[in-house]
Amino acid sequence: MRLPPSPSTAHNHPLLQLLRRCGDLPSLRQVHALLITTGLALHTFPLSRLLSAASRLSAAYSLSILDRITNPTVFLFNILISSATPHHPPELALSHYLRILASGRGLPAPLLFPNSFTYPSLFKLCRTYRLLDHGHAIHAHALKFLDPPFDHFVQSSLLCFYAITGRIDIVRILFDQIEDPDLACWNSVIDAYTRCDFVNKYIGITDTVGGNSAELSSEALSLFVKMLTCGVRPNEMTAVAVIIACANSGALYQGKWIHRYILKNGLKMNVFVATALIDMYSKCGCLDLAYQLFDKMPHRDILSYNAMIGGFAIHGHGHRALELFDKMKHEGLMPDNTTFVVTLCACSHVGLVEEGRRVFRSIKEDSGIDPKMEHYGCLVDLLGRSGQLEEALETVQSMPMKPNAVLWRSLLGAARVQVNLEIGEVALKNLLQLEPEISGNYVLLSNMYAASSRWDDASKVRQSMKDHGIDKVPGMSLVEIDGTIHEFLTGDRAHPNSMEIYYKLEEINGLLQEHGHRARTRTVMFDIEEEEKEDALSYHSERLAIAFALITMEPGIPIRITKNLRVCEDCHAITKLISVIYEREIIVRDRIRFHDFKGGACSCSDHW
């Protein structure tokens, strides 16, 4: 059938409203029949609604509708491309796009051309399903088929696509080409900076251009300021992206600033914004502020609970996390995967083994689904850290899926702390098979040999890392003073105040010795003399940061430090002492949790 244009009344026809509410195939068939009898099925707009509804319910049915149309327009294909669902998988959406491209096959010219409504859907599809190669190819098509400059919809969907590839450099080039970017473009580019940070950290793309977490986040913030100076008014989504940037880099000062901005400028404190703020405050070390926000929320959903439980977890408040876990169920909210992850993690950080086991068992009982890999990971971590290594190993070997690298690594971590070489070697062997390219694994292996005084083996591992061009991740600490973030690497002398810092370190080391501190060198695993080991320790990045903060900051204000690695045993011991000697609270966020050093003790109770 050939399609005449829709009658003007068709757009709000009652049958179309009915179509929107179709929840199953039989009722859709009924409405379809009615559309045919009323003649509406001959028009493009009603057909587009029909196709859209059909693709939500059945791929076969939507295809059968499409097949009966003699010359479907690009408009109808666009509808199908934009509606990827479980019933209408991405491959099907892509095949519709290919049909557009093939429309001229055997003819002197194509019948159909993709337009600027086609591409945003395609980029979204590639982003959602992580179809990176397709996305790049489709970008090339867009350059061929669309007249420059692309409109804002195409531009922003393109930015969002490149964000998931981790290529912030490409995102930035594309963004800089946009003339007069609108709110969507600004939101997309700011969001891209926070997303690339995520890609860097979790997806394991190591060759991203654009730097570390602090650099990406500070660029996100300066883009936000630039957006304001361009006179574009931010909305709640902008706020969320900026808050995530602050959470990722531990930028409390900027985080508080954006919080005030939201309140002052009438942005809505919706559940997204509030949850992001809760997460930001707890990741920036202000658990109290996070809880105040959580407590004041009129409506909390699973993600708000998860964020708060996760906050309790990283701050070592296992019991408060468990209370919230129960309260959530009491309020009728069904825990999801993440809830179980953060709750188990809370138990693990404090050594609540029995409680953790109970939570693990409740996964099946509460949600009816079998525990997933990440839940087994938490359980293994919980058992391993609390000294029950044999049971942890049994869990890994008997779990129903093939253990991943993270799982072997947590077992290895536990084996190392408890100096169990036998289990450690089993874990390492498996780990290196799964992740031959990750430097941390070799460092662990080398440290383990060193711990058992097998110096030759240890240095062989280090050499083979060098030979394979695998770099060790350098230890780095950030400290925020009056809104400026200062960055220190291990043994760093690049800071303008370097002289004073090292002078202060000498003072600190002297006082530490007076207080009876003897360096614990078990964690510095090089085959070097004892004195040299102590020396290497005294330059760990957090010490430089602490020394600098002690010089610069007013007394009485807590020092907040963010690290990219775990705190080493010796740094942990001396930070406890410094908190007494200098009467300062020192809050350290390491790679996975917080340590709140006060009056000679740490909030983690030395369990980390």
Place this chain on the structure above:
DNA sequence: GTAGGGTTAG
């Protein structure tokens, strides 16, 4: 028809 959001083991 069209971009876009918060939580996640080590």
